[in-house]
Amino acid sequence: MMIVLSGTIGAGKSSLATILAEHLGTEPFYEQVDNNPVLPLFYKDPKQYAFLLQIYFLNKRFDAIKKALGNDNNVLDRSIYEDSLFFHMNADMGRATQEEVKVYDELLNNMMQELPYAAEKKAPDLLIQIDVSYDKMLERIQKRGRDYEQIDQDPSLVEYYKNLLSRYDDWYDNYNHSPKMRIDGDKLDFVEDEADRQTVLKMIDDEIKKRDAK
Numbered sequence: 001m002m003i004v005l006s007g008t009i010g011a012g013k014s015s016l017a018t019i020l021a022e023h024l025g026t027e028p029f030y031e032q033v034d035n036n037p038v039l040p041l042f043y044k045d046p047k048q049y050a051f052l053l054q055i056y057f058l059n060k061r062f063d064a065i066k067k068a069l070g071n072d073n074n075v076l077d078r079s080i081y082e083d084s085l086f087f088h089m090n091a092d093m094g095r096a097t098q099e100e101v102k103v104y105d106e107l108l109n110n111m112m113q114e115l116p117y118a119a120e121k122k123a124p125d126l127l128i129q130i131d132v133s134y135d136k137m138l139e140r141i142q143k144r145g146r147d148y149e150q151i152d153q154d155p156s157l158v159e160y161y162k163n164l165l166s167r168y169d170d171w172y173d174n175y176n177h178s179p180k181m182r183i184d185g186d187k188l189d190f191v192e193d194e195a196d197r198q199t200v201l202k203m204i205d206d207e208i209k210k211r212d213a214k
Contacts, residue, residue: 001026001208002068002121004079006172007130007185008165009149010140015191016130016183016200017077023201029064029076031057034146043148043157050095054087054104062111069119079124080115084108085171089163124178126207132185134165181207 001024005013014030021028033039038056042049061080068074084105091101116122132140138161141149151157172180183190183200190197 001126002072002074002076002124003126003128003204004076004081004124004178005128005130006078006082006168006175008132008137008168009161010137010144011130011132012140012185012191013077013130016128017075019190019197019201020204021075024075025073027071027074029068029074031064031078032060040148043154046090046093046095046160050087050090051097051100051104054083054090054096055107057086058083058104058108058111065115066118069115069121072121076124080108080111081124081127081175081177082171085167086164089167093160093163125211126204127175127178127180128204129168129172129180129182130185131168131182132165134162136186137161137165179207179211 003020003024003026005017007013017028017030020026036056038049038053042053058080061078061083064076065080068076087096087104088101090096096104138151141161147153149157151161172182181203183203188196188200190200
């Protein structure tokens with residue numbers, strides 16, 4: 001069983017990956033953030049570092065998905081399938097040139113064509129998207145305390161976060177690599193509330209059972 005998570009910054013993907021991996025006895029794969037040397041630079045100067053940051057993430061996500069596809073039992077807190085959402089948003093915000101977009105799209109397309117040959121498993125078994133409101137997103141960003149993510153340090157992040165959040169419905173609707181499901185991260189606080197956590201785990205277990213029954 002290979003499960004990939006999706007959702008905006010602060011949705012709780014890493015927390016759910018930890019919870020779900022323990023519940024299912026699987027291995028969690030985490031996106032590299034705290035030790036990412038480019039991310040703080042991007043927040044200081046998005047126009048200069050947007051392309052470099054996305055290439056950094058794309059490389060790490062390609063490596064992670066290859067390893068995950070080669071291991072039959074894991075959870076990824078973010079995957080390569082979600083990568084283009086971020087870069088195309090930054091390009092739409094004027095943070096990348098058309099040449100950079102062209103290079104990125106060609107590289108991503110080449111990587112996606114290679115994935116079926118990278119391992120016996122060809123795609124995830126399930127995508128779980130965590131939906132949160134803007135207020136919940138900010139609450140979790142503030143709680144984890146990374147200075148460069150805080151809107152009081154950089155008010156321009158308000159536009160960035162709202163723009164990012166607005167794109168997830170279309171991205172989810174167009175995702176077609178595996179079965180998929182959504183979790184309301186505002187109503188179900190699986191991080192802090194044990195009852196909500198068990199509700200979420202049951203929802204996921206039920207979805208897995210439906211898949212296994214087919």
